[in-house]
Each structure stands twice: as structure tokens, then as C-alpha cells.
Amino acid sequence: MYMIYCGYQGCGKSTYCRNNPDTTIDLDSSNFVKKDKWENLYVALAHSLSFAGYNVFISAHQVVINRLIEEGIVFELLIPEQNPKAWRNRLEFRYNINPTQANMNAILDFDKNYEKDMAFYETLTCKKHYISARIVTDIDTFIK
DSSP states (O other): OOOEEEEOTTSSHHHHHHHOTTTEEEOOGGGSOOOTTHHHHHHHHHHHHHHTTOEEEEEOOHHHHHHHHHHTOOEEEEEEOSOHHHHHHHHHHHHHHSOOHHHHHHHHHHHHHHHHHHHHHHTOOSEEEEEOTTSGGGGGGTOO
16 A cells, blocks of 8 residues: 655655655655645645555645645654754754755754644644654655
């Protein structure tokens, strides 16, 4: 069965997809213009790709997850363990290696929303995988 995985920024979605190109798609939300109801198209595309035979990795934005839930789409969530300092260090390290605007935006979003995001994720009943900042590149242990 193919699955949609919502992954927190820096959890290894892109790395996993690069290493498994035949079975996965990294549907990066930064390629979408974040205007009113952008998540509808994003989720519809992810759902379509999963039906086409791919494991699809998407963002863990609250609006995206809420849309998945509204549509009754099954998904799994890849989120950091409760160690914000280690996760922020990971995002900074990633930016220092690859100083893109997307990587800077991940740090800024983390600083602004981490606590609110974690509180939201705890309310969800979907299958959750808590990922340590140290083992983040080994997410294939969670994907079966």
C-alpha cells in the first residue's frame, strides 16, 4: 500500500526520496504559492500521486493536515522528538551546508511555530513517528 507521509521540516523527506526515486515523490510545499486554499491543490495532488503508486512525502503544515483529515485521507506523521534545541541545530547545520532561502525559511518557521506545531501534532490520532535529530537520515526504518 502506498502512503502519504507528512514530515516536519528537516526530517529527511528529500533525502529519503532522493535515495528511493522509483517509489517516492517529494512534493515540496515551497513550490506552491501559499494563497488562500493552496492546500486543496497540494493535498489533491499528493492523494493522486499515492494512487498512482508512490509514497508521497509532503509538508506537515497544520492547514495541510487539516485538509487531509477533512478529506478522510490516511497519512502518517514524521515529527521531531521533544528536543527543540537539537532540532534547531539540525536546521542551522542544514542551512550552513546549503544556504538556500528555503532552508532559512525553515529556521524562521521553526522559531515562530515549533511549540504551536508540536501541541497540534499531539492532538492528532494518526500514526506518528518521533524522529531524533541524530537519526533523522535513517527514516527508512519508519517506512515499511
